[in-house]
Amino acid sequence: MNEFEIIARDSESRARAGLLQTAHGDIETPVFMPVGTLGTVKSLTPEELLEAGARIILGNTYHLYLRPGCEVIGQFSGLHRFMNWKRAILTDSGGFQVFSLAKLSKTSEDGVTFQSHIDGSAHLLTPEKSVEIQLCLGSDIIMCLDQCIPYPAERGAVREALALTTRWAGRCKEFRDRHTRGKDLLFGIVQGGMFNDLRSESVAELAEIGFHGYAVGGLSVGEPKDVMLEIAAATLPQLPGEKPKYIMGVGTPADLVNLVDLGADMFDCVMPTRNARNGQLFTGCGAINISNACFKQDIEPVESGCRCYTCRNYSKAYLRHLFLAKELLAYRLNTIHNVHFYLDLMKRMRAAICAGEFETFKKNFFSDQI
């Protein structure tokens, strides 16, 4: 059985619309996954996520493993019931946070040892352990543990990291196949830094093992935008065409349009949620900063015609007031708008692909940006 079906393909680009079946509902692609680091997409309820159009969110294995831990989430048979989210959840492997947040991380063939950024306690994350935690979280899409290295990095170090990532991917697959209850999907993660030939090597090795989907990791780690797009452009077409293709940790609305154009199906990023909490709101003409004095008496919504709860009910003047007063409602109303904006953008791209109008959509999108 193939859990991923391609519904439509754009004739002038690599863009495609698909349907991904999970144990917690079908997901229309291209899809954006709001980030719910600690068992909550910051400030929102599950109902608000659903209303904004979310059908899958991302949970962070590293964070949830440390707080509240599998002991607690296990009481609820996983994250879904713990946080009251009934749709799909993708969990990352924990690798990215171990390398970026934890202290004193040390990689060996076995796995990576690290100290918690919260209390300094020592832990060992192996490929098997990562999958075990994700199974305990009840994840619908499990990510393989990969070795993330900083940008820029030497070719030799990148090659070693990708070879280790491949070996770890094999161990993840084996462990998952032994312990799955059969409803989760396992995705491999392509590494290879900014070297196209190493990316190709990584793709080939992962495809040989065989996964339900393939992610491109190690992008959006500080490299220039054109390098990111170039690597994505070279890597995406090499991934198995009948499987979902996921670009991790990206990006701006323009990035999403460009990457869908290049054939990507799935995305996650903290940008809509984090920027909302910093007062940056997305609109079809670009982003605005709600604290700007020009909005002081502005009785209009953030984006006229926007159907989100925030725009249907509140003015820019009110949002500015709440934000300047550091009121909790500010973060929430801003987040509702930004998440809605991102999910609506994906929905509109999908509709355009299905209607054979993606080129026009793209042209309009970029010409609307101020």
Place this chain on the structure above:
Amino acid sequence: MNEFEIIARDSESRARAGLLQTAHGDIETPVFMPVGTLGTVKSLTPEELLEAGARIILGNTYHLYLRPGCEVIGQFSGLHRFMNWKRAILTDSGGFQVFSLAKLSKTSEDGVTFQSHIDGSAHLLTPEKSVEIQLCLGSDIIMCLDQCIPYPAERGAVREALALTTRWAGRCKEFRDRHTRGKDLLFGIVQGGMFNDLRSESVAELAEIGFHGYAVGGLSVGEPKDVMLEIAAATLPQLPGEKPKYIMGVGTPADLVNLVDLGADMFDCVMPTRNARNGQLFTGCGAINISNACFKQDIEPVESGCRCYTCRNYSKAYLRHLFLAKELLAYRLNTIHNVHFYLDLMKRMRAAICAGEFETFKKNFFSDQI
């Protein structure tokens, strides 16, 4: 026309159930008004307030005058449209905050000069100015400017403050009658500190002027609980019986039951909202602190049988996790529960009064407290 109607009286106490008509809907009394200091009941939307049963909220004139100011709120013809709250709003006079929050406040016959606690700017708040701001806010119930003095205070100072409060009340009435659009109500505030005879003096002077309702101010300012109840017990019966009686800034659930027993109709307090943000949740058996380790794996809601959104959907373990992780959703889910608890308590008291069962209600309420 009388905007306040008494529906039922308890035969064994002074408790009563009433109906207060305002320009933004009828209010069943006894009623609790959640505090919405800056044009938002912290963390909640108007829909959540309505679902919790709120029909009137309190706005703080001092805070709203400084931020965002009448210039902004005037653009929306008042607070209702600015914050998207369609039911009633009571605004305080600003006096309490001027005396407690502002810097260098100085009282004269004319009014009180003060410096903003935000930017140090100088302002003069007169009785007329206070009413003018409240009219600009579109308040349904306007409070007279009163002079609040600290506890404890000498009899001489209390007497002077109450005399000034009476003169200011007269000026408020005059200004309001000249400028009202006829739909707002004006309440006088009884002062007199912890001296029963001065309270009586204040009541008589205010009743002589004549208001739509009467508040007891200057309670819950640091005095012992029994003194507060004694002053309330002595003052409440002296207030005009056919008008709503409002105890300002009080209190715990037990205070509310005791004060309804003594004939009070209206209350406001930051306790349910502020304590929620500090992790304290109210239940029929008393309050719990959600950060307590005993809740780590507790899959039960805060209060079984509670119909609030939080209890219908989340466990104590999840709320504890969110609170310890300082997640924004924690403050919101906790606030929803506490506001629901307070409003439900008022609803149950009203039903008991109407059914002639208030004594039984009271007895059960206190015997349930651990």
